Amino acid sequence: MKRQIPLLIVIILGFIFAIHTFVPHKVSADFFDWYQTWIKAISPFMVLLGIMSLTMVHSTKIKRKVPNWQYSVVTLLSLVGTGAVGFIWGTQEGTPFMWLFKNVQMPMGATMFSLLAFYIASAAYKAFRARSAEATVLLVAAMIVMLGQVPIGIKISKWIPEISSWILNVPNLAAKRGIALGVGLGMTATSLKILLGIERTYLGGGD
Amino acid sequence: MSFETISNFIAAFFTLSIFSFLYKDNPFYKFAEAVFIGVSMGYAIPLIYKDVFTPFVYRPIFVESKFWILIPALMGSLYVFRFSKNLSWLSRYPIVFGMAIVGMGVPLSMHSYVLVQMRSAMLPFDNINTILIFIGTVSILLYFFFSREHKGVYGKVTNVGIWYMMVGFGASFGYTVMARISLLIGRIQFLLGDCLGLVK
Numbered sequence: 246m247k248r249q250i251p252l253l254i255v256i257i258l259g260f261i262f263a264i265h266t267f268v269p270h271k272v273s274a275d276f277f278d279w280y281q282t283w284i285k286a287i288s289p290f291m292v293l294l295g296i297m298s299l300t301m302v303h304s305t306k307i308k309r310k311v312p313n314w315q316y317s318v319v320t321l322l323s324l325v326g327t328g329a330v331g332f333i334w335g336t337q338e339g340t341p342f343m344w345l346f347k348n349v350q351m352p353m354g355a356t357m358f359s360l361l362a363f364y365i366a367s368a369a370y371k372a373f374r375a376r377s378a379e380a381t382v383l384l385v386a387a388m389i390v391m392l393g394q395v396p397i398g399i400k401i402s403k404w405i406p407e408i409s410s411w412i413l414n415v416p417n418l419a420a421k422r423g424i425a426l427g428v429g430l431g432m433t434a435t436s437l438k439i440l441l442g443i444e445r446t447y448l449g450g451g452d
Numbered sequence: 453m454s455f456e457t458i459s460n461f462i463a464a465f466f467t468l469s470i471f472s473f474l475y476k477d478n479p480f481y482k483f484a485e486a487v488f489i490g491v492s493m494g495y496a497i498p499l500i501y502k503d504v505f506t507p508f509v510y511r512p513i514f515v516e517s518k519f520w521i522l523i524p525a526l527m528g529s530l531y532v533f534r535f536s537k538n539l540s541w542l543s544r545y546p547i548v549f550g551m552a553i554v555g556m557g558v559p560l561s562m563h564s565y566v567l568v569q570m571r572s573a574m575l576p577f578d579n580i581n582t583i584l585i586f587i588g589t590v591s592i593l594l595y596f597f598f599s600r601e602h603k604g605v606y607g608k609v610t611n612v613g614i615w616y617m618m619v620g621f622g623a624s625f626g627y628t629v630m631a632r633i634s635l636l637i638g639r640i641q642f643l644l645g646d647c648l649g650l651v652k
Contacts, residue, residue: 247541251548259555266559280552283524285508287546290528292500297532299493316486323490331498342498344459350495352463352642353488355635356470362632363474365625379618386622387629394630412623415581419588420620422569423613426589427596429565436557447551448544449534 247452252442259440299324386412464647467639524549588616 258280265273303317331342369387372380392398393409438444469484509525512518527546534543573589575582594606595613602610645651 247544251544254545255548255551255554258549258552262553262555263558266556282508282521283527284550285504286512286521286524287528287549289500289505289509290525290531290546292496293529294531294534296493296497297535299489301535313482316482319483319486320490323487324494325490327491327494328497331495332501336498336502342495345491346495348459348463349466349487350491352639353466353470353484354492356467356639357488359632359635359639360470360473362629362636365629365632369625369629379614382615382618383622383625386619387626390623390626391630394626411581412619415584416588416616416619417623419585420592420617422573422585423589423592423596423616424620425565425569426593429561429569432561432565433558436554436561439551439554440558447547449540451540 248445248448251448252445256440256442263440296324386416460642460647464643467643471639587612592616 261273261276262280265277300321303320306314306317307321327342327345330340330345334340334342336342369384373384389405390409390412392401393406398405398409435444439447466484466487469480470488472478473481509521512521513525527549530542531546532543533539533541536542573586575586577583577586591609591613593613595602595610595617600606641651
């Protein structure tokens with residue numbers, strides 16, 4: 246029963262929502278509004294789960310004194326410190342909370358993502374060394390698209406921005422459309438599997 | 453030393469600590485990474501409390517006296533049993549309640565990802581680009597059909613699909629590189645301009 250009742254909730258509510266998409270009746274719309282109110286009341290507790298998970302992982306590392314456990318202390322202090330600063334001084338502009346965002350979180354987030362520029366360059370070099378026709382097509386397309394977005398592209402040739410635009414609007418569109426159709430069919434199939442109770446991995450292990 | 457200079461110094465320290473990973477993994481990077489994880493998660497807590505918990509849980513129950521909101525709130529609190537060995541089954545209730553939305557996902561994903569895309573692909577063949585897009589879409593779909601071996605004429609058609617996908621991936625790759633490079637330029641401008649005052 247510990248698995249059957251949750252499964253039954255998904256199946257019954259799932260079919261009600263599938264019908265709701267086709268039947269825009271007031272009763273159906275009211276039911277959906279009620280469901281959204283419930284979901285909004287449930288959602289903040291998901292963050293609680295995330296905080297608990299992070300705290301448990303790092304406190305276990307500290308307790309067992311695993312290699313580099315000192316960084317877990319830093320993580321937990323940063324977590325508690327940022328949260329406390331937000332609760333004590335508020336989250337408005339000009340507070341220590343926003344100072345932490347502007348001078349700690351935002352610079353590190355941007356730098357983390359900018360690191361990828363170096364790894365992408367390294368990956369492009371490795372792909373070019375493979376010397377396959379497909380890898381060459383990929384790199385030539387990438388080069389033209391990049392040059393088409395910057396002023397130097399039009400200085401090299403007036404055709405570069407036009408070829409770049411053609412690549413984006415024709416072969417790229419066909420590729421994206423083919424993949425989107427596959428993704429859509431996959432999503433529909435997976436949703437149907439959940440709805441019919443065939444896919445049950447989200448219930449987790451145990452009884 | 454002004455407050456702004458100290459702030460810039462701290463931001464520069466974390467920026468350089470992250471960049472130091474390009475050389476190799478080191479204590480500065482590990483420290484910055486640990487701070488980043490903690491601050492990112494800590495940043496979400498007051499915001500979720502203010503923007504989600506207060507308007508949708510606290511205010512309805514304690515200000516508007518809508519006590520029935522206690523039911524979903526209690527259901528949400530069952531998430532914490534995910535870590536219990538004997539009571540983890542209780543955490544399935546808030547999960548399945550959210551999962552039920554897949555019922556809506558069946559017709560909506562079919563509509564937005566399949567039917568709309570098919571309608572956009574079925575245009576009159578009045579110019580070469582429309583024909584090329586049609587050939588590309590069909591050959592890519594055939595490439596992902598694995599119930600038949602990719603050889604002979606069929607293999608040649610699926611090969612066309614691979615070439616289309618390579619051009620598509622190249623375009624996406626180019627765009628990603630541009631986005632990352634612009635972030636990198638932003639960080640270098642910060643270090644050389646805001647911190648050292650070498651660039652205006």
